[in-house]
Amino acid sequence: SASVPAPPPLPSSRPEIAASGFGPAPNTLTEPVWDTVKRDLSRIISNLKLVVFPNPYREDPGKALRDWDLWGPFFFIVFLGLTLSWSASVKKSEVFAVAFGLLAAGAVILTLNVLLLGGHIIFFQSLSLLGYCLFPLDVGALICMLKDNVILKIVVVCVTLAWSSWAAYPFMSSAVNPRRKALALYPVFLMYVSVGFLIIAID
Amino acid sequence: MEESYTTGLPTSHLAGSVPAVTAGEKSTTKQDAPLANMQTFPPSNAGGRRGQVYQPITAQTAESFEQQPTTNWQGVFSVSSYSQYFNVDTDVVVDRMICSLNPVRDDFFSKIDANPDLYGMVWISTTLVFILSSVGNLATYFSVKKANDWNFDVSYVHSAAWSIYGYVLVVPMAYHFYLQYMRSNSNLVRFWCLWGYSLTIFVLSSFLLLIPVGVLRWMIIITSGGASATFVALNLKSFIQENDLSMAVIAAFGLQIALAVFIKVRFFA
Numbered sequence: 001s002a003s004v005p006a007p008p009p010l011p012s013s014r015p016e017i018a019a020s021g022f023g024p025a026p027n028t029l030t031e032p033v034w035d036t037v038k039r040d041l042s043r044i045i046s047n048l049k050l051v052v053f054p055n056p057y058r059e060d061p062g063k064a065l066r067d068w069d070l071w072g073p074f075f076f077i078v079f080l081g082l083t084l085s086w087s088a089s090v091k092k093s094e095v096f097a098v099a100f101g102l103l104a105a106g107a108v109i110l111t112l113n114v115l116l117l118g119g120h121i122i123f124f125q126s127l128s129l130l131g132y133c134l135f136p137l138d139v140g141a142l143i144c145m146l147k148d149n150v151i152l153k154i155v156v157v158c159v160t161l162a163w164s165s166w167a168a169y170p171f172m173s174s175a176v177n178p179r180r181k182a183l184a185l186y187p188v189f190l191m192y193v194s195v196g197f198l199i200i201a202i203d
Numbered sequence: 204m205e206e207s208y209t210t211g212l213p214t215s216h217l218a219g220s221v222p223a224v225t226a227g228e229k230s231t232t233k234q235d236a237p238l239a240n241m242q243t244f245p246p247s248n249a250g251g252r253r254g255q256v257y258q259p260i261t262a263q264t265a266e267s268f269e270q271q272p273t274t275n276w277q278g279v280f281s282v283s284s285y286s287q288y289f290n291v292d293t294d295v296v297v298d299r300m301i302c303s304l305n306p307v308r309d310d311f312f313s314k315i316d317a318n319p320d321l322y323g324m325v326w327i328s329t330t331l332v333f334i335l336s337s338v339g340n341l342a343t344y345f346s347v348k349k350a351n352d353w354n355f356d357v358s359y360v361h362s363a364a365w366s367i368y369g370y371v372l373v374v375p376m377a378y379h380f381y382l383q384y385m386r387s388n389s390n391l392v393r394f395w396c397l398w399g400y401s402l403t404i405f406v407l408s409s410f411l412l413l414i415p416v417g418v419l420r421w422m423i424i425i426t427s428g429g430a431s432a433t434f435v436a437l438n439l440k441s442f443i444q445e446n447d448l449s450m451a452v453i454a455a456f457g458l459q460i461a462l463a464v465f466i467k468v469r470f471f472a
Contacts, residue, residue, distance in 0.1 A: 094357065098357070115282050117286070179292040180293060182293040190329065193333075197333075203355075
């Protein structure tokens with residue numbers, strides 16, 4: 001009776017594995033969970049810095065994210081839904097459902113709109129970008145939840161709406177023919193305005 | 204890419220089995236299946252129509268021109284088969300919107316003839332749904348004495364979505380089928396385009412309807428409803444060109460007025 005052979009010994013010292021393209025791929029299945037989470041978090045933060053914050057060293061503002069992912073957008077959409085749900089005094093679950101559905105379906109429809117207008121984008125990359133551009137509206141919704149004053153809400157929503165639109169503008173406008181830029185951008189603006197209106201109106 | 208099921212195994216003896224597709228029944232294989240073409244909808248079995256349906260020349264159809272345009276459902280789920288209906292530029296869309304505000308001219312169909320688009324229908328109706336639910340709620344907010352008593356009424360969103368999308372989808376389809384039944388020429392995409400653009404004026408008048416004076420609101424909605432209805436009726440009449448279908452034209456006028464009144468009563472009471 002043969003016993004199960006012992007697994008090959010792991011190398012005793014594992015250097016910090018960078019994506020160098022040489023050697024075997026890093027074994028992400030056996031690494032500690034904290035490493036995985038840290039890596040994903042740092043990717044989200046770096047993508048956020050690229051997309052949302054003014055970055056004078058950005059090589060090409062219209063260039064899509066190289067390292068897109070869907071965790072970031074998922075967090076931001078769920079966070080926005082939760083914030084709106086917490087702010088609402090009645091029908092909390094309906095508010096969450098409307099917000100989540102509007103944002104998720106909206107991202108898909110906006111991407112389809114660009115594709116139908118003859119633009120060139122990758123479907124999931126566009127979903128990712130539209131999700132990251134929600135970050136300013138998340139911040140705005142949080143502020144509106146903490147301080148319930150109509151004038152403040154209007155001001156905060158206008159500022160964050162402008163910021164979100166500014167973040168989404170280079171990507172969307174470079175994806176289509178310049179003569180159709182407004183046709184691709186208007187629905188994005190419409191979606192952010194409707195989310196902004198939802199933030200103001202929920203009390 | 205189509206897989207070939209020519210394994211050669213005879214399966215028709217198996218009870219309830221689907222007979223395998225043999226190679227002989229395959230149409231010519233190209234990488235793009237024939238596009239889903241709305242001009243052949245509903246699929247007509249009239250022998251003379253097959254192969255002679257006018258298809259706008261796009262990049263894809265130029266390659267597969269020698270193919271018979273069969274009603275192949277593979278094109279329904281591909282985005283590229285619908286992009287022919289979104290082949291418009293910003294200035295074209297704006298020009299069509301402005302033309303829809305003008306109730307006196309009846310040349311809308313000649314304007315869109317070469318290139319009818321569904322962009323206007325989709326996004327103008329979506330804008331109208333959003334405007335009605337938000338401005339309608341704003342109007343109730345202004346009419347409430349104390350700000351604490353006001354609650355955002357979500358039912359406005361539901362009513363707006365069902366009524367506007369329902370109207371702009373169903374009415375042109377009803378006219379298309381009715382005209383087909385009366386053996387007149389009819390084109391569903393162009394009808395959708397017409398009715399979609401006819402909603403532009405309601406987007407603008409919704410902002411005017413914020414003014415809380417009752418009589419003024421009725422005047423505004425009658426004016427804009429009348430303009431929109433005249434636009435639809437005149438253009439429909441120029442398209443149909445048969446005198447005994449004038450009842451249909453009058454019905455279109457009436458339906459648009461009914462929509463206008465519904466908007467006023469439901470959202471801006």
